[in-house]
Amino acid sequence: MSPELIAKQVVIPTKDGKRWFGIQYQVNLYRGCSHGCIYCDSRSECYQNVNFEEIRYKSNAIELLSKELSNKPKHQIIGLGSMSDPYNPLEVSLELTKKALEMLDFLKQGVVIITKSDRVLRDSTLLKRISSHSPVVVIFTITTTHETVQKKLEPNVSTTNERFKAIQKLTSQGIKCGILMMPILPFINDTVDNVEQIVRRAKEVHADFIYPAFGMTLRDIQRDYFYQMLDKEFPGLKNVYMDYYGAKYSCQSPHAAMLKKAFVFECRKQKILYGMNDIIETIRPNQEIQLKLF
Numbered sequence: 637m638s639p640e641l642i643a644k645q646v647v648i649p650t651k652d653g654k655r656w657f658g659i660q661y662q663v664n665l666y667r668g669c670s671h672g673c674i675y676c677d678s679r680s681e682c683y684q685n686v687n688f689e690e691i692r693y694k695s696n697a698i699e700l701l702s703k704e705l706s707n708k709p710k711h712q713i714i715g716l717g718s719m720s721d722p723y724n725p726l727e728v729s730l731e732l733t734k735k736a737l738e739m740l741d742f743l744k745q746g747v748v749i750i751t752k753s754d755r756v757l758r759d760s761t762l763l764k765r766i767s768s769h770s771p772v773v774v775i776f777t778i779t780t781t782h783e784t785v786q787k788k789l790e791p792n793v794s795t796t797n798e799r800f801k802a803i804q805k806l807t808s809q810g811i812k813c814g815i816l817m818m819p820i821l822p823f824i825n826d827t828v829d830n831v832e833q834i835v836r837r838a839k840e841v842h843a844d845f846i847y848p849a850f851g852m853t854l855r856d857i858q859r860d861y862f863y864q865m866l867d868k869e870f871p872g873l874k875n876v877y878m879d880y881y882g883a884k885y886s887c888q889s890p891h892a893a894m895l896k897k898a899f900v901f902e903c904r905k906q907k908i909l910y911g912m913n914d915i916i917e918t919i920r921p922n923q924e925i926q927l928k929l930f
C-alpha cells in the first residue's frame with residue numbers, strides 16, 4: 637500500500653469550539669499511527685483505518701490547509717493530533733507537521749497539538765513564534781508514571797519521563813503545555829498513587845493544566861485488539877474486563893469517584909487547572925490581546 641494519500645479536505649470544523657480545549661477546526665495530516673497504544677480508539681471500525689499501524693500521509697495537505705483556512709477569521713484554534721499523532725516516525729523525514737505549523741504562522745492561526753512524542757521539541761521555535769500572535773498549547777497524553785506499565789500500554793513512543801522533560805523544556809521557553817490524563821484504565825493504572833504522582837510531576841515541570849478521564853471506551857475492532865494485548869501483557873485481565881463490563885462501550889474505573897476526589901484535591905493543592913472551562917480560558921486570553929494587535 638502506498639503511504640501517499642490525496643485528501644479532499646483537511647480542515648474539519650468541530651461541532652462546538654467551546655468544548656475540547658477550544659479547538660475550532662481539526663486537521664489530520666496523517667492517517668494511522670505506529671505508536672501502538674493498546675487502548676487506541678482510532679482502531680474502531682467507524683474510522684475505517686485499515687492497517688492502522690501503517691502510517692499514510694496526505695501529500696496535498698499543506699496546499700489544502702492554505703486554501704481552506706484562507707477564508708476563515710484569523711486567530712482560530714486549529715487542533716493537530718485527534719486521530720493520529722502528528723509527531724509519528726514519518727514526520728522526521730516528511731516534516732508535514734512542521735510545514736503545517738509554518739502555514740498556520742503565516743496565516744496567523746493558533747494551534748493545539750496533542751501528542752505523546754517529544755519530537756515536538758524540534759518545532760519549539762516555530763511554536764513560540766505562533767504564540768506571539770495566536771493561542772498555542774502542546775498537550776501531552778500521560779497515563780502512568782510507572783515506566784514498565786507505560787511501555788506495555790504505549791510501546792513505541794516517548795516514555796513518561798521523556799514527556800515530562802519535554803513539557804519542562806517547552807514551558808521554560810514560555811510555551812503553554814497541558815496534560816491529557818487519559819485513559820485511566822480499569823484495573824491497570826487506576827490508582828490514587830498514580831493520579832497523585834502525575835499531578836505532582838505536572839507541577840514540577842510547570843504544566844498549565846491537566847484534564848482527566850477515569851475510565852476508557854471499548855468497541856468492536858478496538859476491543860478485540862485491546863483484549864488480545866491484555867492476554868499478552870496482563871494475563872488474566874481480559875476475563876476481569878469481560879465479567880465486569882460485558883459489551884459496554886463506556887468502561888469507567890470502579891474507583892472513579894475516589895480517583896476524581898484525590899485528583900481534584902491534589903490539583904487544588906498544587907494549583908493546577910483541571911476544569912475544561914478554566915483550561916479554555918487560559919488558552920484563549922492571548923487571542924483577545926492579539927486581535928487588537930493585528
Ligand code: SF4
Pocket residue numbers: 669670671672673675676677678719720721752
Ligand atoms: S498515539 Fe494516539 S493515535 Fe497513536 S496509537 Fe496512541 S492513542 Fe492511537
